[in-house]
Amino acid sequence: MEAMGMDDRRGPWRHCTTSSSSSSTSGTVSSGYTSTSSRLSWLSMEAARQIQEMEMMDLEFVQSPKDLAREKKMKKIKILAKEFFGAPSTKCSAEGGDLIVLERWFTEMGVGWVLHISDGALAGELNDLASSWFLAIIEIVDIFCLTSGLRPGHGAVENMAERLQLASFTQQAILKMLTFLDFIVAPNFTRVPAPYARLHTLLRVREALSKTFYKIQLTFDSSSSSEVATIIRELVDVVSAKEGKVGEIIWSTLKEIRTRIMESLEHGQGSSGTQTPQGSSDIDDATRSVTMYVMFLTDHYSLIEPIVSEASSLGTYVSQFGATERTNLTVEMLSCLEEKLANKSEAFPDPGLRFLFLLNNSSFIAEQLHCTPDFPKSIKIDLVGKVKGYMERYIQVSWAPVLSCLINPTPSCFGKNYSPLSKFESEFQKTYTTQKLWKVPNPCLRNRLRRAIIDKVIPCYTRYLEDDYGNAPLKFSPSNLQEMLQELFEG
Structure with a gap:
């Protein structure tokens, strides 16, 4: 006959009852109950653990908003890269890519004007243009690092050929963006008559170049193909040279302002107030x-x-x-x-x-x-x-x-x-x-x-x-x- 629990229900502790006597001591029953409770607690914890593992496995298949945005961006860049190299229009770059595609992307980022600097078609205040340039160059560099730094099989880039195409496309975009620097460091640059306004712009540009140089350098790793590695090295060299050039212009401008001030001091050029034969007490x-x-x-x-x-x-x-x-x-x-x-x-x-x-x-x-x-x-x-x-x-x-x-x-x-x-x-x-x-x-x-x-x-x-x-x-x-x-x- 199956043993019954203390409340007349069948219980898992039934085997704790001795066969030699129908009655058990209170100590025997207590011992059996404690053992059963521990087992129930262990079963509950194990079930909870398994449920948690299943939930975590489900979460692995749910992408975060950041991952979704990155995937959407990558799909768009893949399409642009294929268009850029796939069917060149009559307006091509020296590398054979379709500049119409690049211009469409630049225009979306608010920097379509970069491709027309050499034509002299530059409208708007330099500070506003520079601000849009800063945002765009950082975005393009981030995409370059994402496309050239991922290994095959990691989801964003399917094979080495696609990886090379994406790296080449974003490389061309970065090179085109850098033409803006050739414009603002030119000796005949007259868009900003105030030297401090120009200095401010140049300093922000150099800061963006420093970030660009650092990010591109970090992209290189031992898994990079020789083609991608070559692209990375070329960009590092170009950005480094541009950063150095902008630094030279900044230092030259600082010295020029300093020299001008020193000359005014040497020649004793007047006070801002009304000068009298006795002198003026006003601010010089x-x-x-x-x-x-x-x-x-x-x-x-x-x-x-x-x-x-x-x-x-x-x-x-x-x-x-x-x-x-x-x-x-x-x-x-x-x-x-x-x-x-x-x-x-x-x-x-x-x-x-x-x-x-x-x-x-x-x-x-x-x-x-x-x-x-x-x-x-x-x-x-x-x-x-x-x-x-x-x-x-x-x-x-x-x-x-x-x-x-x-x-x-x-x-x-x-x-x-x-x-x-x-x-x-x-x-x-x-x-x-x-x-x-x-x-x-x-x-x-x-x-x-x-x-x-x-x-x-x-x-x-x-x-x-x-x-x-x-x-x-x-x-x-x-x-x-x-x-x-x-x-x-x-x-």
Whole structure:
């Protein structure tokens, strides 16, 4: 008779009942139940594992959206490659391919104009054209790497002949895209009159070429056929040469801008403000030029640094400072500017105007570079120190002589009808009248400078009136002086 479980149902633990007795001890039953539970747990885990394996096998047959997109793209490229080499139209390339096919693909990517550069048919802003070129060249290179880097039997490329055809097709596409570079590095290139706009475009182009070179290099492996390997090597050589050429043009343009700035400093070409026989305190044109140059170097440091390093290794650039190349270039330019501004200021007959000129220019540089996050902090601190120093020296040479009439009066220098107060009033009026026409273009600096002068003059004048003022008529009250000082530097 088959054993029954404790709830009168047949159970898998029936064999645990002894044949010598119809009753079992509680310990025997408990032992049998525990063994059965472990077996059930194991069976459940095994079933779950098998189900999971089956689900994973099903998932292997489900392509991801990325794989589907790649497969769709590959099918399209295969068709284009067959058309390109299969039935050439009357418009063929030197390699015998159908340029109509290539033009159709380029037009879809927004770079159909590349094939017409030699005809002079180039419409649109260069920056916009370059942006579309960057996107297209990266896409074409990615397709080249995909087609030339896959082994037969991996799904995307069915055989070596097809692989070679796809590699050849994308190779021709890359070569055609590179004709854009011949256009923008040409000596008679005039599409971008502003040198910094051209530099910006050239730097982005070189960055795209660096990525292209790196990706194509990684494509080569030992499984590549000799034909595909030859294509890869040819492209590596061409892209490397183009990258080098663009780098040379970038360095040449940087040197050209630098030389132009240096020449303007040497010849002392004027200030941006109205020049008087006494000079102008306004921001000098050279200061604006150097600041723009330094800011460009800083903003594009990661792209410029390899070019400057290469120029340094070739001996075409000799650093004057033992630091990074970007810092060398910026420090050299700022040091040269500081020297030239100091020399220019020496021609100003009024020492107050001389230091105000230096103050305005150093403050302009410090303010501009303060807004440049990547600019070396040590140079920023040095510039701030120079601004503070020029302000102190300006106040010392301009207003200390005025206050000396009250602080250290020398009777012999006043004359018979002059008192310390009348001498002060005369000197103050003269200085005020002159410096009211001087210019401090930065509103914040102008307010700081006025406040510094007020804090210097008014307390001294007030103390004199409290201590030494007699019954003589008073020409200026302290409030009158403060109102007048608030009118300084309007230009």
